[in-house]
Amino acid sequence: MVTIKSKSEIEKMKEACRIAALAQKAVEEAIKPGISTWELDKIAEETMRKYGAIPAEKGYPSGVKGVPNFPGSICASINDEVIHGIPSKKAILRDGDILSVDLVAYKDGFNGDCARTYLVGNVDKETKKLVEVTKQAFFEGIQYAKKGNRLGDICHAIGEYVESHGYNVVKEFQGHGIGRQMHEDPGIPNYGKAGRGIRLEPGMTLAIEPMVMAGSDEILELDDGWTIVTEDGKNSAHYENTILITENEPEVLTIL
Numbered sequence: 001m002v003t004i005k006s007k008s009e010i011e012k013m014k015e016a017c018r019i020a021a022l023a024q025k026a027v028e029e030a031i032k033p034g035i036s037t038w039e040l041d042k043i044a045e046e047t048m049r050k051y052g053a054i055p056a057e058k059g060y061p062s063g064v065k066g067v068p069n070f071p072g073s074i075c076a077s078i079n080d081e082v083i084h085g086i087p088s089k090k091a092i093l094r095d096g097d098i099l100s101v102d103l104v105a106y107k108d109g110f111n112g113d114c115a116r117t118y119l120v121g122n123v124d125k126e127t128k129k130l131v132e133v134t135k136q137a138f139f140e141g142i143q144y145a146k147k148g149n150r151l152g153d154i155c156h157a158i159g160e161y162v163e164s165h166g167y168n169v170v171k172e173f174q175g176h177g178i179g180r181q182m183h184e185d186p187g188i189p190n191y192g193k194a195g196r197g198i199r200l201e202p203g204m205t206l207a208i209e210p211m212v213m214a215g216s217d218e219i220l221e222l223d224d225g226w227t228i229v230t231e232d233g234k235n236s237a238h239y240e241n242t243i244l245i246t247e248n249e250p251e252v253l254t255i256l
């Protein structure tokens with residue numbers, strides 16, 4: 001069921017999203033060669049708690065027997081890690097790496113979700129382009145995030161843009177509705193047919209999140225039960241914001 005948020009619920013969504021964006025900013029400012037993703041995790045958690053939110057990813061159930069709940073406050077995925085990387089003292093950033101940070105702030109019953117891929121030191125031109133196209137794919141998609149349009153219009157725009165640059169979108173994971181739950185209906189794939197899917201209505205809050213691979217579209221899951229990597233070892237990038245469908249243009253809630 002796709003939930004339509006009331007005015008007061010939207011205010012709470014906006015606050016959770018603002019805190020998620022502040023946590024991203026704090027992480028961004030701390031990124032440098034030599035820092036571990038564990039340290040960045042602590043910075044994100046402290047920032048969220050400072051503003052009265054909790055990191056919703058911490059303890060998120062794996063849903064798989066024998067795989068522990070997610071231990072981090074952020075997902076920290078380096079280079080060929082696509083999503084769901086577990087923060088670790090051993091995962092130390094090096095010059096030329098890219099790091100995808102996906103985090104969710106939960107406050108007053110609502111969730112705010114956003115992801116960024118950061119450049120660590122001097123990153124080569126090819127990799128920078130991957131990161132830039134991934135970010136732009138989000139903005140290409142939300143041009144269609146308007147009342148009366150279909151969900152597939154957004155999905156189609158993202159997929160077309162990514163493929164026009166010779167990259168692949170991840171097909172096994174997708175964006176999602178968001179609100180009281182981190183993951184609500186509808187699922188929002190990064191590919192699809194225009195003119196298909198539900199009609200967009202004011203009050204819908206959606207997490208739109210292109211996940212893009214420089215090489216083939218094959219992924220693997222590591223033995224930790226969480227980390228998703230590209231099969232060919234090529235880089236991957238991620239860019240996500242929580243948006244609100246309105247009577248007019250969409251509002252991006254996780255950009256300050």
Ligand code: MG
Binds near residue numbers: 102103115207240
């Ligand atoms: Mg996310």
